[in-house]
Structure formats: structure tokens, C-alpha cells
Amino acid sequence: MILIVGGGPAGSLSAIALKNYDVTVVEEHSSAGFPVQCAGLISERCYRELKKFSDCKVNDIRGAVFFSPNNSVELEGKVGAVVVERKLLDRDLLAKASEYANVMIKTKFLGVEKGKAVLRSMGKKIELDYDYIIGADGVYSTVSNVFNFKKPEVYSALQITCRFECISDDLVEIYFGFSDYFCYAIPFDEFAKIGVISSQNPMPVMRRLLRWLGKRVKGSVLELNAGAIPIGLVDFVKDRVMLIGDSAGMVKPYTGGGLYYILKAVEKLKHFPNLKKVQKEYVKDLRIEYKVGTKIAKLYRTLEPEDYDYLIGVAREHGDLARELDMDRPSTLLKLIPLILKIVKRRKILMKLSSLL
Template sequence: MDILIVGAGPAGSLAALNLGKKFDVKIVEEHQAAGFPVQCAGLISDECYESLRRYSKKSFVNRIRGAFFFSPDGNFVEMVGKRKGVVIERKILDVELLSKASEVAQVWLKAKYIGSSGKVARIIHNSEKKLVKYDYLIGADGANSKVASEFDFSKPNLYPAVQVEATFEPLDENMVELYFGEKYSNGFFAYAIPLESKIARIGVVSKTEPLNHLKNLIEKHPSVSRRFKGSFLELNAGIIPIGLNEIAKGNICLIGDSAGMVKPYTGGGLYYHLIAAEILGESFPNLELYKKRYLKKMAREYSIGSKILKLYSILSDSDYNELVKVGKDIDFSKLDMDHPSSILRILPTLVRKIALKPGLSVKVTKNLL
């Protein structure tokens, strides 16, 4: 049984690793190397990192114990949840994953998927046109998936993002910083992820104009502007797919960003890709079973994550300022960065804290319950 995987990012490599020992797998990747271009902030949970360590030993950068949640006025609350985080270097992770995948699958780099006719794919490999027969086709080719478009899968919403690696003085080199407010993002948030004591990845995810919001963050934010030291070491831009699509049709399935498999409220996807690849390996070749099992395990998380995402567009700057004030008295230890449903554990306490702010209380309860 021949399987063609389009895309050699983490989703494609993980799919190959879970299928390659039982089936004949070929991966085609249009770029000349895995890990480029970089379109990821590189923050994952410690649980996700431990799972990925089976394949990647050199991608570790820093450990994260929690986050500072900043309101637009520059105040912040410390949030330390149930699960810790790890900062990774995605370029290294992608290369190591693909190297492992190459042990169980054939890999073609500089191989662009053009389209399919029947069960034959047209590929341009090193400038040469080739035909590749397959029984099953897996689209792991990112948010602008050619496979998803060709076979009329529904498309997720795309949020543009921009990120710089820069000299910066974090409040704590083991704490992520999240920045909310209309000056710093439209419908999402900005962030700083420390790599060490004086370097961080600073980025913005926004429905519109992420570069302008990033400029506002580093020049005008009451806290960030004082700690940003003005040197860009690296600039990356990308898009984040928000909204899970159909996942499978006939002998075609999607995995990773092409399927919208990201946390709607953070844009992170590696944990979801890991789960999807394992379920795909267990279910294959029954792609409907793959879809059913994935949705059974993850549908609630997507639903609640989407509700949190909606709040980003509803809450005003004054709402965020109030949330940070009351948040100083809330125990966040039950929150889990991989499971947005864990927010329900602190919701009763939060609602009590904001009861005297009826407008804010209605926004929060109406959207999360």
C-alpha cells in the first residue's frame, strides 16, 4: 500500500513515523531543507517535549514555568499552571524529525506537489517532472495547503503573524510574557518568549497589520518599550490557521496546519499534530476512523479554545485592565496549556471576582458557558 505525504514539517514527519513501519511511504517537500521558513514561536508543553524527545535530542532552548499576563496599562499578573513549558528551536526539531522519518520513508526534497489525476500525483523534483502513484494521499503542506485546496476541503481562517528574535530584558527568563490590548493585536495577543537572560522571541498574532502592532509593542508598550534594546537578530513572518476542517475525504486526509490542527486560543500546534499522527497510525487505512477518533478526543478542546479566541475580540482594554487586577487573587495552578477546557476550573472564582463589573461578567460568562 503506497502512501504519499505532501510536506515535511513536523506533521508530515510524524505521520510518516507512525505509518512507515507498516506501509510504503514517500514524503515530498518543496523546500530544499526541513525547518525553513520558520513560522513557529517554539513554545510547547513539557509533556509534548518529552514525547518529541523520542525523535529530537538537540532542539531544547529554555524551560518555562509560567506566564505574565499583561493588561494594556502595563500591569501584569503571574500565571503558573499545572503544566510547565519548553522553548525549542524549530529549525533543529524539523530537521531531526525528518531525519528519523527518512529511516522508515523515502524523502524527496525540492519536490513540489502540482496536483493529482486519479491516484497519480504530478511532482516537480529537482526541476524534473515526475509521476508518483499512490493509494492514499496525506496533505501535511501547511496553512495554504495545495492538497486541501485541490480536493475542496473547507478552509480555516488565517491569522497573519510576525516575530523577531531580539535583544530584550525579560522580567524572568523562565516566564513567557503575553500582551493584550487593541494597540498590540487585533483579535489575538502579542508575546515575548525568553531564550536566555537578554534575548527573546517577540511576536504578534493579529487579524490585521501584525507588523504595525509589533511596532506599537516595542515602541509604545509601557513595559516592553523600556526593556527592548533595539537589535533584531532574526525576523520571521507566517500565518496561523484557525478552525478545524473536514480532515478526511475518501482516500485523502489532512494533518497539521493544513487541517487547522492548532490551539485556537494560542496558535500553537505541535501537541495537536503529535496526537493526530498517533491516531492516524492507529486508525490507518480507515481515514474516517482517524477523523472520528481525533474529533472524539479533541472536539471539546477546540470548542472551548474557540470561545476563548472569541473573547479576544470582545474584551476592551478596560476589561483586560480589570481582569489583571482581579487575577492577582486567583489560583491558576489547575490551568493546563494544552487543554483550554481547564479554564472551566477557575471560571467560578473568576465570575465571583468580576461580579461587580456586570458588563465584563456578561462577556465572560456568555462566551465561555
């Protein structure tokens, strides 16, 4: 029996991919998708895959407006994007998984004793025989702790939902120069999800951002979520145990988006039960993307607000270059680097950008 710990997207999609096996999914909450810790922004390509299981689209997104404290530019990339309703997506995925697997809600994985998985289900302690464990239990994974996996670095995220005067409901807004990562506003029906991501306490950043956004933020905060974003892939296979999703750091290091990388990992489950091969194929597919993505995340830490003001000014003059960029594949930036290095005139910024090479 394969025990999947966690009924979020990584757990449910794994259960669907392993439908020809005897699978049990345990989810500690009474439903999936709660609390929602996601802005729901994914590429069209990612949505096409997820749409097979859930019609969870809220908005189509054609581009982004990038802001620095004193500048802005609207850009459109190579692929479109979609905002999805994560609560609905997670619920539909778990429902689909339950067609193939035994799903136990309100059941928490506690650890392993004498070769059996120990669970607490509806208040009762139970033991379960298993052949494999898949830890899809999120950023603070118990499976990772129990089996002594390495942990990814963790950034903090804070997200509010409120009424917001969006520039357009098909444009996301990305704010640079407020934290050592970035902040965002994602249109969501007549609301927006406004979020900050930082390696430090995100609360002061959120206050600063909201002050800067001023009257565009309307009314009160309707929902507030604190979350965490794992940055950096870890070695995710040990013997008969595998991590997938946030537990393994399967997140784009430069955006914090996890759904695309989960789909990529689930695709590799076709090699199950050869877990080493699953890992090898995943790494082969995404090695360059992690490498470039991690460098971009490092760059966020070194650029100052005035550097962003300058770079966004440069992007205003050369916005067409963005058409070459794929939001899921940061390696698409590489072929633009020589050109960018020619366009950027400030030596200090050039030195920082050249770290991408």
C-alpha cells in the same frame, strides 16, 4: 504507496507513525524547518513526546507574566513548558522519518492528473502512483486546494528575534490589549522571540508593542518572520486523502500552538487506513478543547484594553486558581467559571465571560 506532502512536523511525524507502510514524503524546500515560523513554546508533556526524536530544548519555562497596557500578573499553571529550537526539531524529525520513508527534498506537489500525483522535483516534472495522500503541507495547503477541502480562518503573525531584557529566562510574557488576539515575548537563550498575532495587519500592532516595550528591546532585529495561524478545525478526511497539521486547522485556537494537536492527530494514525476512524477519534479526543478554545479566541476580539487591565487586577488577587489550568487543555477552565463569575464584579465583563458557558 502513501504520499505525504510536506516535511514539517506533521509530515515527518506521520511518516514515523506509518513506518510499517510504503511511504514517500515530498518536501518542496531543500531542508525542513525553513523558514521558521514558530516561537517554539510547548508543554512539558508535548516535549516528552518530541524528545524521543530530537533534543531540541532551549529553555525550561515555569510560568507566564500576563500584561495588559496598565497592569501585569505572574502566574504558574498546572503543567510546565519548554522552549524548543524549531529548526533543529524539524530537521531531526525529517531525518528520523527518512529511516522509514523515501524522503524527496526539493520536490513540490503540484496536483493530481489521471489519478497520479504530479510533482516537480529538482526542476523536472514527474508523476507518481499513490494509494493515499496525506496533506501535511501547512496553512496554504496545495493538497487542500486540489481536493477542495474547507479552509480554516487564518490569522496573521509577525515575529522578530532580538536581544531583550526578559523578566526571567523561565517566564514567557503575554501581552493583551494590543491586538484582537495576543502578543508574546518568549525567552530564547540570550534573545527573545517577540510576536504579534492578529486577524488584521500585524505590522502596526508590532510597532505599537515595540514602542510600549521601549528600552527592554535591545539592538536590532536579527530575524523577522511573517506567518499565518489557522483557527478552527476543518473536516479533514475525504476518500483516500487526509489533511494533518496546519492544513487541517490542528492548532489550539486560543494560543496558535500546533505541535500538541499534531501529536494528538499522529497518535490516531494507529487506525490507518481507516481514515474516517482517525478523524472520529481525533474529534472525540479534542472536541471540548476546540469548543472552549474557539470561545476564548472570540473573547479576545471582544475584550477592550481596559477590560484586560481589570481582569489582570482580578488575577493578581486570585493567582492560585491558575494552578488548575492546563495549557493544552482549555477545558480545565470550565470548572473555574462559576468561581470567576463570582469574583468578577464588572457587569460588562461578566456578560462577555459568560459566553464561555
